[in-house]
Amino acid sequence: MDTAEEDICRVCRSEGTPEKPLYHPCVCTGSIKFIHQECLVQWLKHSRKEYCELCKHRFAFTPIYSPDMPSRLPIQDIFAGLVTSIGTAIRYWFHYTLVAFAWLGVVPLTACRIYKCLFTGSVSSLLTLPLDMLSTENLLADCLQGCFVVTCTLCAFISLVWLREQIVHGGAPIWLEHAAPPFNAAGHHQNEAPVGGNGAENAAADQPAHPAGENAVLGENPDAQDGQAEEEEEDNEEEDDAGVEDAADANNGAQDDMNWNALEWDRAAEELTWERMLGLDGSLVFLEHVFWVVSLNTLFILVFAFCPYHIGHFSLVGLGFEEHVQASHFEGLITTIVGYILLAITLIICHALATLVKFHRSRRLLGVCYIVVKVSLLVVVEIGVFPLICGWWLDICSLEMFDATLKDRELSFQSAPGTTMFLHWLVGMVYVFYFASFILLLREVLRPGVLWFLRNLNDPDFNPVQEMIHLPIYRHLRRFILSVIVFGSIVLLMLWLPIRIIKSLLPNFLPYNVMLYSDAPVSELSLELLLLQVVLPALLEQGHTRQWLKGLVRAWTVTAGYLLDLHSYLLGDQEENENSANQQANNNQPARNNNAVPAGEGLHAAHQAILQQGGPVGFQPYRRPFNFPLRIFLLIVFMCITLLIASLICLTLPAFLFSVFAGRWLMSFWTGTAKIHELYTAACGLYVCWLTIRAVTVLVAWMPQGRRVIFQKVKEWSLMIMKTLIVAVLLAGVVPLLLGLLFELVIVAPLRVPLDQTPLFYPWQDWALGVLHAKIIAAITLMGPQWWLKTVIEQVYANGIRNIDLHYIIRKLAAPVISVLLLSLCVPYVIASGVVPLLGVTAEMQNLVHRRIYPFLLMVVVLMGILSFQVRQFKRLYEHIKNDKYLVGQRLVNYERKSGKQGPSTPPPQSSQE
Structure with missing residues (x-):
């Protein structure tokens, strides 16, 4: 059989024809060597890759232009394409400016102004609210405060949605839904089974298996079983006190929660993306989302901040505790927590009254509201109050270790209450975390x-x-x-x-x-x-x-x-x-x-x-x-x-x-x-x-x-330690020091030291700042595109300390970086101290050049980088205009093994549209 008849496409398994020739665009051989261009283009669109998945060779296409294309584009074509690109850039600039103004300006500013208006407590502030929205005073501070308010409201909204999912999937408390229909009872029991396993009183009752183990537990601690039985009896009494009501009426709320079309919600979730919601897709639909976010902020500020605060404020004023709360330096927080506690008590009373008069929907709504307030208060207690108590107790018990007194802590609290409370909370949080980690180790x-x-x-x-x-x-x-x-x-x-x-x-x-x-x-x-x-x-x-x-x-x-x-x-x-x-x-x-x-x-x-x-x-x-x-x-x-x-x-x-x-x-x-x-x-x-x-x-x-093995390993480790010390001296000593000195000369000294004064340099501080800058540069390099420095750093990380290659690190990393830094430090100094005095300038001019040459050369380098970037952008624009006007197709390029280069295929050229 002829060789040409054996060549088939790797995708469609068909032979080549004069209209559809076969190409071999990558290193692969055998039955997958050849492919049709149409088949490859279709597969690349499907896989969204530009290289062969087997040999990792990148496919290449050569463009096919119209025969009437001139050797150089006319000026009018370039000008028209330039104007079109500038118009597109201006349009996108206006749109993204509007997006940034809406999300970073309008939303936080309105949230802050509404928050201040509500908590001012005067009728005049409500009347002047529209004018306050347009005020230009304290814009930056109000925007930052508004961002914090918006973040709190969004977190509260997400927490409410998540809490609703917990109630729906994990089951509501028995006192809230105690009269479920028989056909739903099993489902609710299944949903509540893990919760019952979490409860202290249900741990043994819900798992009757392993009788031997249960008997051992009884022998191990009979008091614990008695305590569990008492708790179960108390919970049963709590369930009995709730009463028995009509099953259909009691379950109306649960049915309402489940009466939603999951397909519609899934379709809405598919259509709404982050780009569309924020306005980054180029549409103006985000203005509606901005309106809803502003409305949501206002609603949450009114419901979750304004109402609890004023409930707590009126209660504290009525009880005469206002002065004590003001002396705590956290008046707003304490007043709001007191308001939530009183609100929870009120919801309990209203829920009991609704149960007596059999208002089923109201009873369920009040119960859900109570659960929300209860969970919020418990989270505040567990995440905020408990670590704070532990932190203060640790501080009080360790006063003698630092020769401090309670008077010192009181003075520090009076001077900076927020910082003091945060530090004590942080210490308590760390203590609780490590205590729990030790418990896990004990297990x-x-x-x-x-x-x-x-x-x-x-x-x-x-x-x-x-x-x-x-x-x-x-x-x-x-x-x-x-x-x-x-x-x-x-x-x-x-x-x-x-x-x-x-x-x-x-x-x-x-x-x-x-x-x-x-x-x-x-x-x-x-x-x-x-x-x-x-x-x-x-x-x-x-x-x-x-x-x-x-x-x-x-x-x-x-x-x-x-x-x-x-x-x-x-x-x-x-x-x-x-x-x-x-x-x-x-x-x-x-x-x-x-x-x-x-x-x-x-x-x-x-x-x-x-x-x-x-x-x-x-x-x-x-x-x-x-x-x-x-x-x-x-x-x-x-x-x-x-x-x-x-x-x-x-x-x-x-x-x-x-x-x-x-x-x-x-x-x-x-x-x-x-x-x-x-x-x-x-x-x-x-x-x-x-x-x-x-x-x-x-x-x-x-x-x-044995002794011989010990000596051999000591020799290997000593050699590795010596290599590591050399690398540490170069990369953690010399490079940070040079980088810190360069930063001092380019940025710090011109900004902080006047021309008539002599700058002082501290090597330890420069080295410390250089280490920080080196770590930042290394992190940015590893996150950026692939280039020689990123390749070398990744190779050094991959080798590790035990396989450290001293020659590779010095030749590929230390020597180039140190050479660039030394040139950056020495060339400006040689110009300022050696070349400028030969020109016969005055001493003042020499001092000015000597002090300003480093930032001047930095500006020159930045301008050269901008110019080179603009030249590359213009070349891309030129190619884009040429392709839009004269490109008629592309031809796949074969892979040439012998020369290592890629050339056009042997079949006659055929124009094909991509």
């Missing part, structure tokens, strides 16, 4: 069922919002009080009591120097940079620290288990764990993602679940020793003593004492005898301690392999 070590009183955050059925919806308010208050007691007791045990012991035993060790000012000659900016860029990543991003902590917890558990004969209770029976793979799987299952709190649950899930009663997941039976309650009490005492000793060790003896002393000794080489913030000394000492411990553990792990 990896202990037997499933030991921490039965703590909710498992990795439980897929755990949903804190559903618990807020379904559980009564007294349950949340009781849990909040217990959480405060537990967290506060741990702070007392691990912070206040160790500080008192240290003050008694080591009176000269405390306090730590944490003054906000420093008399050191070195700026603390470089120290902060060292802390943020070197110390913290090394300490926090290492998995070894967590493994060491886990090993310590396991060793303590084993020791306590054997001392108190609670090994079976704490860790389970070793024989059963070795022989039963199923129990081992159950023990490892909750610890799959225990490195951090799941992102979707947030910090609320971290401490909302604390002290929530529920049946253990993956329960393992254990052996009850004699005097079991006494042994549990001794275990708690032993745990408290261990936490106290661990806190003393972390604060004083080998760890923190050595780290502080070592840090102070190391910082003395840098700053001399000046006092430095103990945060820097402790961080530097901890980093050195961590490096030492890490080196010792690596050497201990190498010991069983």
Whole structure:
């Protein structure tokens, strides 16, 4: 058979014809070598790619122009195309300006002005509102404040929609829909099953399986089962008090919620895109959306801010607490929260009255409103109040450690109340988060069922919002009080009591120097940079620290288990764990993602679940020793003593004492005898301690392999460390220093230092700013298009430290970057100091040139870049005009293997439209 007859298209599997010849446009061979141009163009439109998916070769087309095309375009064609492009650009500029003015000007400005008008509290402000909208006073400040108001209203709207979805899919509380029809009862039961699993009282009742496990739980803690039974009885009484009503009338609200056409909503969601909603598609439909956003802002400000605030304000004035609230510096927030509390109480009373008179629709509406207010208040308490209490309690218990008093904290609060409250809230948030992370680590070590009183955050059925919806308010208050007691007791045990012991035993060790000012000659900016860029990543991003902590917890558990004969209770029976793979799987299952709190649950899930009663997941039976309650009490005492000793060790003896002393000794080489913030000394000492411990553990792990292997590995690691130090000196030392000096000469010195004064340069500050600028440039480079610097940086990241290529880094990265920076620093200096004096200019002119040559050359480089960009744009415009007027088609280009170049195909040229 002839070779030409065997060549077929890879897409349509047809042979080539004079009208439709075959091409081989890529590296692929065999049966997929040839393809028709029409088939390829159709496939490229379908796949939206410009290269072969197999060999990754980019397809090339050569344009086919009309025979009457001149060699150069006429001036009138270029001018007409230029005018058309300018007109299109002006039209888009006007449209996008209108979009920016509407979303960044009209929407926030109207929100701010309406907010101020409503909270002014005068009739004249309402009458002058149209004129205030057009006022030009404080435009920027009002726009920024309006952006915050718009963000709050949009978040409130999204939260309401999401809460509605939680109620629809998770089921409403039983007291709200207690008379559902029989055909819907099963569906509601299925929807509420996970919620019941979350509740403390339903954990054992909803899961009757595993009878042996349930019996073990009864033996483990009978008081917990009695408490669960009492809670179930209380909830049943709450359901009975709601009464029984007509099923059809009671379910009208639920049917109304479900009477919507899902197809219509899906079609609307498909048509409405972000570009169309914001007006970025070129249409004016966004003006309607602007009107609706302004209306939504006004409605939410009126309903969720104006009404609760004035309800709380009138109540506080009537009760005589107005002066106390004003003295708190947070009058608006406290008044609004009080208004919400009173509104919730009012909704409860109205719901009870509507239930008595059997106003079913009103009863359901009032119940839903109460759920919204209840969930909002609980979120504020859990996310705002609880971390704030923990932060203040931590500060109060650690006053002696920093030689501070309550009077100092009161003065700082009076001077900056907002900043003080935010810092304490942030400290409390971090404390709660790490406490929850430690609980997750305990679950990896202990037997499933030991921490039965703590909710498992990795439980897929755990949903804190559903618990807020379904559980009564007294349950949340009781849990909040217990959480405060537990967290506060741990702070007392691990912070206040160790500080008192240290003050008694080591009176000269405390306090730590944490003054906000420093008399050191070195700026603390470089120290902060060292802390943020070197110390913290090394300490926090290492998995070894967590493994060491886990090993310590396991060793303590084993020791306590054997001392108190609670090994079976704490860790389970070793024989059963070795022989039963199923129990081992159950023990490892909750610890799959225990490195951090799941992102979707947030910090609320971290401490909302604390002290929530529920049946253990993956329960393992254990052996009850004699005097079991006494042994549990001794275990708690032993745990408290261990936490106290661990806190003393972390604060004083080998760890923190050595780290502080070592840090102070190391910082003395840098700053001399000046006092430095103990945060820097402790961080530097901890980093050195961590490096030492890490080196010792690596050497201990190498010991069983023999002396020769140890020497070989020490040689390899020493070589790698030497290469890393050289790269660090070049990339983290020389490059940031040169970059910081260039920034100082180009930007800082011309703006800050007058011509008649001499600028002073501080190498440490320039290096610190250079490190920051280098990181920003590296991040922008990695996010930008592909070019040589991005390729080199990606290759260096891919190799890592263990496979570091010193020659490649110096030749491809360090040498070019340092050369460019040195040229940028030296060439202007040579011109100003060597060339300009030869021209015979005055001393003042020499000084002016010397001081302004760096920003002048920067402007020249920027102008050259703009000119080159405009030239490229004009060339693209020229090609666009030529293609629009004279292009008749395109021809696919074959791939030539021998020459490595692409040339036209051997078949006779055929014009084809793309």
